[in-house]
Structures are given as structure tokens and as C-alpha cells.
Amino acid sequence: MTIHTVLIVDDKADVRLSLKFLFKNNGFTVLEASDLAKAHLQIQGNSIDLVLLDMNYEFDTTSGDEGLKFLKQMQGVSAPPIIAMTAWSSINLAVEAMRFGAKDFFAKPWDNHAVLMMAKKHLALADIERVSTPINRAKVQSSSxxxxxxxxxxxxxxxxxxxxxxxxxxxxxxxxxxxxxxxxxxxxxxxxxxxxxxxxxxxxxxxxxxxxxxxxxxxxxxxxxxxxxxxxxxxxxxxxxxxxxxxxxxxxxxxxxxxxxxxxxxxxxxxxxxxxxxxxxxxxxxxxxxxxxxxxxxxxxxxxxxxxxxxxxxxxPLRERIEDITVLAEHFIALHSKKYQLNPPTLTPAALAVMQTYSWPGNIRELSHMMARAVLMTENGNIGPSDLSLKRSHNEVEQANPIPALSLMTLEEAELKLLKMAMAQCNNQVEDAALLLGISKSAIYRRLEKFNIKTK
Ligand SMILES: Nc1ncnc2c1ncn2[C@@H]1O[C@H](COP(=O)(O)OP(=O)(O)OP(=O)(O)O)[C@@H](O)[C@H]1O
CATH class of the missing domain: 3.40.50.300 (P-loop containing nucleotide triphosphate hydrolases)
Structure with missing residues (x-):
């Protein structure tokens, strides 16, 4: 079993101590840094898998500027995933931190179980990313x-x-x-x-x-x-x-x-x-x-x-044998759920419909990684289109969802028809329908309101 190393960066000794206990008791190796200069040294000198980063330090206890600067310096460097923590559960600072590369955030005081789950999730995601790179792929044996x-x-x-x-x-x-x-x-x-x-x-x-x-x-x-x-x-x-x-x-x-x-x-x-x-x-x-x-x-x-x-x-290639997609996807959901000790989520028909028209440039490996991410990220037990992280070109979206032969109608009527079709195909999941139609969440909500379509 891999033992992961976590670096805790916080100027408060009591915070470092509690987190250190939490992670040590759960089988992690823990390193500490009481300021950002020491954090840089720890990252340079050790193989660190995850960083828990306080956003505020002695001289400036509220703005989060120091934490943001650190995150900025880490961008583009092959740094471990960073989770931001702040005593001020300021949503703005959390959003800023994620904009500067933090993978997630939590507010102090924290819930031990939630923080551990968050850490494990990001370590698992980092593993997936690592295995995705060609050099590492060469070292990793394919599954049996x-x-x-x-x-x-x-x-x-x-x-x-x-x-x-x-x-x-x-x-x-x-x-x-x-x-x-x-x-x-x-x-x-x-x-x-x-x-x-x-x-x-x-x-x-x-x-x-x-x-x-x-x-x-x-x-x-x-x-x-x-x-x-x-x-x-x-x-x-x-x-x-x-x-x-x-x-x-x-x-x-x-x-x-x-x-x-x-x-x-x-x-x-x-x-x-x-x-x-x-x-x-x-x-x-x-x-x-x-x-x-x-x-x-x-x-x-x-x-x-x-x-x-x-x-x-x-x-x-996978796109030429779409009959394999469901079977493989379910196989990988079961495999990754077991690996990460999570309940296997259900693949929704809407997600499957999207997957069957996707071009799968990375073939089965891409499908496996996509299902691993979905297993880790899905919160409601269902994998919908928005959980799939598909990268489609505009042309693909058009080819994937060809407009069925519509008899001539006004634009307004066509809009309503497409909206209803997308909502039906996505079991009334608004975000999934937006993805299918290639429009933003706010754009679909505006249209639903305009046509007085109820979502529940
Ligand atoms: N038929 C299959 N059933 C289940 N899993 C499969 C199947 N084919 C491939 N996989 C899985 O897909 C992933 C990629 O497979 P593999 O490494 O054999 O592909 P490859 O063609 O050799 O890739 P590359 O060209 O990059 O070396 C692996 O995780 C493998 O376990």
C-alpha cells in the first residue's frame, strides 16, 4: 500500500498539531511548515503528495494574499495538489484560491472525516493524472x-x-x-x-x-x-x-x-x-x-x-464499437468504487447517451479514467453528463446531437421543442440538459423560465 506524504502549512502550531494527529492516525506521513518559505523548502526537498495550505499568515490575517501568492508561484511547477484552508470561511477567498490552482478548500474549524475524504479524493485524482501521462504509462503495467x-x-x-x-x-x-x-x-x-x-x-x-x-x-x-x-x-x-x-x-x-x-x-x-x-x-x-x-x-x-x-x-477504436461502452463503463465503475471504497454510482441514461456519441480520443484508457473521476466526484450517487469531463469540439457537439428533421417552424417553436427534448433525455436534470444543448446553466434557466417549463 502506498503511504502518502502530506505537508501542513500553517503558522499556528495548534492547527498543525491537530491536523498532524488526524493524518498520522490515518496512515499518512506528515511534514510541517510554519511559514511559506519553509513550505517551499519542504516541497523542493521531499516527495510530497498533498499540501494543506493556510491562506493567512502573521502579518496579514484576513486577505489571503500570502496564500494566493504561494499558489501562484506553484502554478506551472509540477507541484502536488494543494487544498486551501482558511479561518475565515470567505467564499470569495476560496474561489480565488481555486482560481490560482488550489484543488479544493475547507474552512476552520473543520470536520475531520470530511477533510480526510477530501484529501483522499485529491490524492486519488492526482494518481489518475500521473498514470495518464505517457512516460508514467510506460512504467505502469496494464491491469490484468x-x-x-x-x-x-x-x-x-x-x-x-x-x-x-x-x-x-x-x-x-x-x-x-x-x-x-x-x-x-x-x-x-x-x-x-x-x-x-x-x-x-x-x-x-x-x-x-x-x-x-x-x-x-x-x-x-x-x-x-x-x-x-x-x-x-x-x-x-x-x-x-x-x-x-x-x-x-x-x-x-x-x-x-x-x-x-x-x-x-x-x-x-x-x-x-x-x-x-x-x-x-x-x-x-x-x-x-x-x-x-x-x-x-x-x-x-x-x-x-x-x-x-x-x-x-x-x-x-472505442468509437467504432459503441456496444462496448456500457459494459466497459460499468466494469470500471465497479473497479474504481472498490478501489476507493465508495458505493458504486449509477450511470444515468443521459450520461450514456452522451458517451455513445463521444469520439474517445484516448479510447478505453480515457473511459477508465473518466469513470474513476466520476466515482470520486459524483455526490448524489448518479453519474450524469456533467460528471463526465468530456472535451468536445464544436463540430462534435453538432454531429453528436444532430437536429432531427424538423418541419419548418418559428425559431421560438424550435427552441421550445429542443429544450423539451433535452430535458426529457436528461430526466429533467437541468445541468445535464444544458450540457447537451451546449449552453450555460444560466442560459438554460432563462429559457426554462421563458417557456414556463417546470423542472420538478
Ligand atoms: N477489453 C478490455 N476490457 C477491459 N479493460 C480493457 C480492455 N482493453 C483495454 N482495457 C483497459 O484499458 C486501458 C488501456 O489498455 P492498454 O494499456 O492495453 O492499451 P494500449 O493500446 O496498449 O495503449 P498504448 O497504445 O497507450 O500503449 C488499461 O487500463 C486496460 O486495462
Missing amino acids: SASLLWHSPAMQQLKRQIDRIAKTDATVFLRGENGTGKTCIAQYIHQQSLRSGAFVGVNVAAIPENLFESELFGHKKGAFTDAKQDREGRFTTAAAGTLFLDEIGTLTLGQQAKLLRVLESHEFERIGDNHTHIADCRILCASNADFEQLIASAEFRTDLYFRLNTIELEIP
């Missing part, structure tokens, strides 16, 4: 392929193909956009295979150019300045198992030549070693790149491409 869902006809057909080829030793090239499940499918192929060794995944894009050979083939102690001891490469670790090379389209021509040699001859040498080893692993690889384009521009060798794509499988 045992929980893979194959619901849509397209995925069921893919599964039938995979089950047929899994037991052979054929090299498989998985193509598809980011987040479509290529890594999970590679793990599944390994599980279904007859290979007794390990599944070894390597994101080749994350290996620095000068370490590529050492990483894949290994090295002997003393082979180069930093080679302090013998190291086995991934080809050796994957012996009798499967080597999964992810982001294969990012290989340089030099790296491609080295890989091609081992794929053709099944032989390799560790750096600094004359002994030739036999490569005994099945190769799976994946990419989201446009390979036809890479080959046409001579950035990827044709001979290597043909070595890699004995079987080529295209994993469809």
Missing part, C-alpha cells in the same frame, strides 16, 4: 488481462482470431490507437499460449538510444563506463516466454538493424561478450503509428516490418 471484456461483435471476432493464433509461435503485430487495449491483448495472447516462460513488456520508445542494446541484449561488467555488473537483457528474461515490444514505430534505423539481425538469425550477443546466445522468445509488438507512411518515407525498414507482421491485428 484476465479482466478483459470482449463484448461487441468486432471484439468477439478479434478474440476468435486471437484464440486461434495464441497457441502458435507466430509473431503478432497489434495495431491500433493509444488506449485500445494492445498491451492487455498481448498479455492475453501470452496467457493463452503454451509458453512456460515470462511475459516481458518493453516500451521501446522509453529506452534512451544509447541503452537500447544493453536493455534488449544485456551487457558484461566493464563493457562500458556505467556497466558496474553483468546485466541480462530482455531477450534473456523472456526466454521460453514472450517479448512484447510496444511503440515499435519509434525505433531508429540503427535500432531496427539490430533487432532485424536477432529476428532473422535468432542469435544475439551481450555487449562486451563474445559468446553467442540463442533467442528463444516469441515476439509480439504493437504500434499506433501509420506504418504505410513510415515505410513510404523510408523511416521503417520493409524487411523488418515483414518479419514482425506474420499476423497483423487491428484493434478497433
